[in-house]
Amino acid sequence: xxxxxxxxxxxxxxxxxxxxxxxxxxxxxxxxxxxxxxxxxxxxxxxxxxxxxxxxxxxxxxxxxxxxxxxxxxxxxxxxxxxxxxxxxxxxxxxxxxxxxxxxxxxxxxxxxxxxxxxxxxxxxxxxxxxxxxxxxxxxxxxxxxxxxxxxxxxxxxxxx
Amino acid sequence: xxxxxxxxxxxxxxxxxxxxxxxxxxxxxxxxxxxxxxxxxxxxxxxxxxxxxxxxxxxxxxxxxxxxxxxxxxxxxxxxxxxxxxxxxxxxxxxxxxxxxxxxxxxxxxxxxxxxxxxxxxxxxxxxxxxxxxxxxxxxxxxxxxxxxxxxxxxxxxxxxxxxxxxxxxxxxxxxxxxxxxxxxxxxxxxxxxxxxxxxxxxxxxxxxxxxxxxxxxxxxxxxxxxxxxxxxxxxxxxxxxxxxxxxxxxxxxxxxxxxxxxxxxxxxxxxxxxxxxxxxxxxxxxxxxxxxxxxxxxxxxxxxxxxxxxxxxxxxxxxxxxx
Numbered sequence: 201x202x203x204x205x206x207x208x209x210x211x212x213x214x215x216x217x218x219x220x221x222x223x224x225x226x227x228x229x230x231x232x233x234x235x236x237x238x239x240x241x242x243x244x245x246x247x248x249x250x251x252x253x254x255x256x257x258x259x260x261x262x263x264x265x266x267x268x269x270x271x272x273x274x275x276x277x278x279x280x281x282x283x284x285x286x287x288x289x290x291x292x293x294x295x296x297x298x299x300x301x302x303x304x305x306x307x308x309x310x311x312x313x314x315x316x317x318x319x320x321x322x323x324x325x326x327x328x329x330x331x332x333x334x335x336x337x338x339x340x341x342x343x344x345x346x347x348x349x350x351x352x353x354x355x356x357x358x359x360x361x
Numbered sequence: 362x363x364x365x366x367x368x369x370x371x372x373x374x375x376x377x378x379x380x381x382x383x384x385x386x387x388x389x390x391x392x393x394x395x396x397x398x399x400x401x402x403x404x405x406x407x408x409x410x411x412x413x414x415x416x417x418x419x420x421x422x423x424x425x426x427x428x429x430x431x432x433x434x435x436x437x438x439x440x441x442x443x444x445x446x447x448x449x450x451x452x453x454x455x456x457x458x459x460x461x462x463x464x465x466x467x468x469x470x471x472x473x474x475x476x477x478x479x480x481x482x483x484x485x486x487x488x489x490x491x492x493x494x495x496x497x498x499x500x501x502x503x504x505x506x507x508x509x510x511x512x513x514x515x516x517x518x519x520x521x522x523x524x525x526x527x528x529x530x531x532x533x534x535x536x537x538x539x540x541x542x543x544x545x546x547x548x549x550x551x552x553x554x555x556x557x558x559x560x561x562x563x564x565x566x567x568x569x570x571x572x573x574x575x576x577x578x579x580x581x582x583x584x585x586x587x588x589x590x591x592x593x594x595x596x597x598x599x600x601x602x603x604x605x606x607x608x609x610x611x612x613x614x615x616x617x618x619x620x621x622x623x624x625x626x627x628x629x630x631x632x633x634x635x636x637x638x639x640x641x642x643x644x645x646x647x648x649x650x651x652x653x654x655x656x657x658x659x660x661x662x663x664x665x666x667x668x669x670x671x672x673x674x675x676x677x678x679x680x681x682x683x684x685x
Contacts (some may be wrong), residue, residue, distance in 0.1 A: 205463055206395075206396045206400070208408070209399065209406075209409060209413065210382065210392055210395055210396070211682060212413055212417070213378075213379050213382035213383065213413065213416070214382065214383065214420060215417075216417065216420045217417055217421070218417070219508055219510055219511060221498050222508075222513075223536070223572075226515055226536065230517075231540070240364065245393060245396060246392075246393060247461035248388055248392075249388075249389045249392025249393055249395075249396065250388070250389040250390075250392070251618075252392060253387050253388045253391070253392055254391055256382075256387055257410055267433075285504075286579070301418065301422065301425055302422050302425045302543070304420060304430070305418060305422060305426045305434070305455075306426050306429040306430055307432060307494070309419075309426060310430060310433060310453075321427065321430065323383070324416075324419055324420070324423065325419065325423045325426055325427040325430070326362075326423075326427060327422075327423070329383075330383055330384060330385065331385060332603045344381045345381065345383075345384070346380075348376075348379075348380040348383065349373075349376045349379070349380035349381075349564050350376065350537070351376075352379050352380060352412050352415070352416060353372055353375075353376035353412075355373055355415050356370075356376065356408075356411050356412045356415045357372060357376070359415050359418075360411070
């Protein structure tokens with residue numbers, strides 16, 4: 201179980217919140233238990249990360265823009281059951297961030313060098329994949345990753361959580 | 362290197378890792394390298410958590426920030442004096458940076474998880490800090506995390522009745538058998554035994570959906586008096602029930618309608634330390650309808666044998682059921 205936090209941090213790179221990454225970790229451990237009910241959960245690290253990567257690719261991709269997905273999903277539920285929404289509030293991790301914070305974040309992005317800012321906007325804010333961002337900007341995927349990496353460094357240093 | 366230089370280095374590496382983990386083909390090798398990097402130095406982990414908090418702050422407000430940026434560029438399309446504009450903005454930045462310190466760290470707080478386990482014949486009532494009450498049936502394992510944005514329960518195995526305190530801002534999610542039961546405030550029973558899931562609602566409304574995003578369309582809304590059963594193969598049955606029958610284990614009774622004796626005995630074997638064995642498999646198929654009062658296994662079986670063609674003999678583990 202000592203790997204648990206590392207796995208959580210690995211998965212959280214692609215989820216909306218630590219809470220939803222925690223759900224994935226939970227899911228992962230349940231899967232491992234299901235694989236072999238007798239085995240304890242000290243699965244070899246490689247297998248843990250193989251399964252975690254598959255989760256990231258299969259599952260997180262489909263939920264990445266999850267506010268949109270969630271709206272669709274609520275609609276599906278309504279269509280299928282003809283009932284009202286069960287949860288009368290949006291899930292808490294989707295509660296809109298405060299105006300103050302939005303302003304801080306916006307200013308931080310606006311201060312990035314132009315190419316870096318563009319890559320960050322397309323990839324992070326508009327939800328394009330690295331490959332799609334590369335295509336939109338007419339640069340290599342490697343270059344997009346470098347822009348994103350530098351953007352994260354700038355933003356972290358500026359916002360200093 | 363100075364410690365500040367170390368920290369800068371770690372922040373740069375953390376950014377590289379976050380960017381790398383966004384790759385479309387991220388895999389096991391990336392994971393193992395990432396794992397080793399995290400463990401290599403405490404400042405790596407700390408730097409990654411900081412970067413992650415920033416990254417996720419953008420995730421939550423992506424649409425709003427994108428809209429603000431778009432609005433800003435409409436207001437000032439390539440003006441010749443953007444410098445002054447941003448100098449003014451810069452004046453606010455020291456304040457902004459100071460505020461960010463209080464805005465962001467909340468994302469990093471790791472809520473504690475409490476685990477509760479009951480053995481054979483044990484029931485436990487757990488009062489949670491949010492005012493909700495959970496009654497845990499015998500041979501059950503459940504963990505609770507009261508996080509900032511949700512109340513999360515994992516029912517690994519067993520059965521529990523949830524009396525959920527209303528808190529619309531913090532949904533109460535119960536994960537069991539690859540499904541999530543989501544509620545705001547209500548009373549319901551979740552049973553997860555041998556991979557079969559049963560959710561019964563006494564009050565309010567709950568939502569049950571598979572954990573896998575791909576199967577999200579298979580979500581169900583349940584209202585008071587409804588029960589959803591999900592078989593191991595995923596087959597779903599909805600029925601109307603008297604919830605008090607499902608909840609009766611809490612007051613020492615089990616209620617059955619046309620359930621095979623084998624299931625009844627499996628339930629009894631969770632409620633008593635003394636174990637009942639069915640000697641003849643055909644007996645296990647006999648349908649049982651009625652109320653069983655959980656006093657002790659001998660009395661339970663002697664009452665059952667009045668209605669059924671069975672007799673009990675003592676065995677080394679408890680009681681053996683034989684055909685009369």
